Amino acid sequence: MKQEYILTAEESKAFRVKRGQELTIVDLEGGQIVDLFAVYEQDPKEVLSTRVTIDCNENIELKLGDTLYTNKYHHMFEILEDEAGFHDMLEPACSKEKYDFYYGNGADHDNCHDNINQSLSVFGVEKQNVVDSVHLFMKRQIKENGRLSFIESCAKPGDRFVVAVCMNVIVSISVCSFVEDIRGFGKTGPIKIMIE
Numbered sequence: 134m135k136q137e138y139i140l141t142a143e144e145s146k147a148f149r150v151k152r153g154q155e156l157t158i159v160d161l162e163g164g165q166i167v168d169l170f171a172v173y174e175q176d177p178k179e180v181l182s183t184r185v186t187i188d189c190n191e192n193i194e195l196k197l198g199d200t201l202y203t204n205k206y207h208h209m210f211e212i213l214e215d216e217a218g219f220h221d222m223l224e225p226a227c228s229k230e231k232y233d234f235y236y237g238n239g240a241d242h243d244n245c246h247d248n249i250n251q252s253l254s255v256f257g258v259e260k261q262n263v264v265d266s267v268h269l270f271m272k273r274q275i276k277e278n279g280r281l282s283f284i285e286s287c288a289k290p291g292d293r294f295v296v297a298v299c300m301n302v303i304v305s306i307s308v309c310s311f312v313e314d315i316r317g318f319g320k321t322g323p324i325k326i327m328i329e
Contacts (some may be wrong), residue, residue: 135329141309142321145248145307147256149174154298155213155329158306160270162322163290166256166309168226168245168266171209174301177258179203181210183222183260183265193275195220201267201296214295217288221271223281226264227309244312252305269294 139161140146147297150171151155158167173179182204187193188203196218201210225231236242250260270288273281308324 134150135327138326139323140306140308140326141323143243143248143310144309145245145252145305146326147249147252147258147303147305148326149256150298150302150304150328152298152300155295155327156210156298156304157214157295157325157327157329158269159294159325159327160288160292160322161219161290161325163288163292164270164286165288165322165324166271166286167269167324168262168307168309169269169304170226170249170261170307171256171302171304172253173203173207173209174303177303178209179227180261181265181267183267186267187222187281193222195222195267200299203300205220208299210296211299212295213297214293217270217286217294219270219272219287220294221268221273222265223273224268226266230315244292245307245309248307248310249305251301258303266307271309276323280309287327 170180185202197215199212200208203209226245228244232242246264249264270286
C-alpha cells in the first residue's frame with residue numbers, strides 16, 4: 134500500500150516505516166532543504182548517525198548506492214535514487230540556540246530540532262538532545278582553508294531522493310524553516326513524501 138503526504142513550509146511529520154519499504158522525498162518547487170532523521174523502532178536509542186555514516190562510507194558526501202548508518206553501525210537506509218546529488222551531513226538540525234547564536238531570533242523561530250522531537254513524541258520517543266539529521270538538498274563547500282560555506286540549494290522542482298529501508302524505523306521529516314540563507318528570497322516550499 135502506497136502512502137503519500139504533502140508537508141508545507143516549516144512542517145514536520147513522523148511515520149512508521151518497515152524494513153523492505155521504500156521512502157521517497159520530493160522537492161516540489163526546488164531549492165528547499167529537508168531534514169531527515171530516524172530511530173530504530175525496537176530501540177529508540179539507536180538513531181540515524183551522520184558521523185557514523187561519514188565514517189563507514191569514508192566520505193562526507195552521499196552518493197547513489199551509499200548506506201546511511203545508525204549510531205550502532207547498523208544499516209538503516211540505502212540510497213536507490215538521488216536526482217539532486219548533494220546533501221549535507223556536517224551540521225546538526227537547526228535549533229533555537231543556533232538561531233540565537235547567529236541571528237538573535239531563536240525564541241520565535243520554528244526549527245527542525247524542535248519539530249523533529251515533537252513529531253517523534255507522538256510515537257513515545259524520548260527527546261533527542263542533539264538531532265544529527267541529514268540535510269537533504271543542502272549544498273556545502275569546504276574551502277582550501279578548511280572553512281565551510283553554504284551554497285544555495287540547486288535542487289530543481291521535482292528532484293527525488295529515494296531510499297530502501299533496512300530496519301523497522303520511525304522516520305521524522307522536517308521542512309527546514311531556515312529562510313535567512315537557504316532559498317535566498319525568504320520563503321520555504323512544500324515537499325512530497327511517499328512510502329511504498
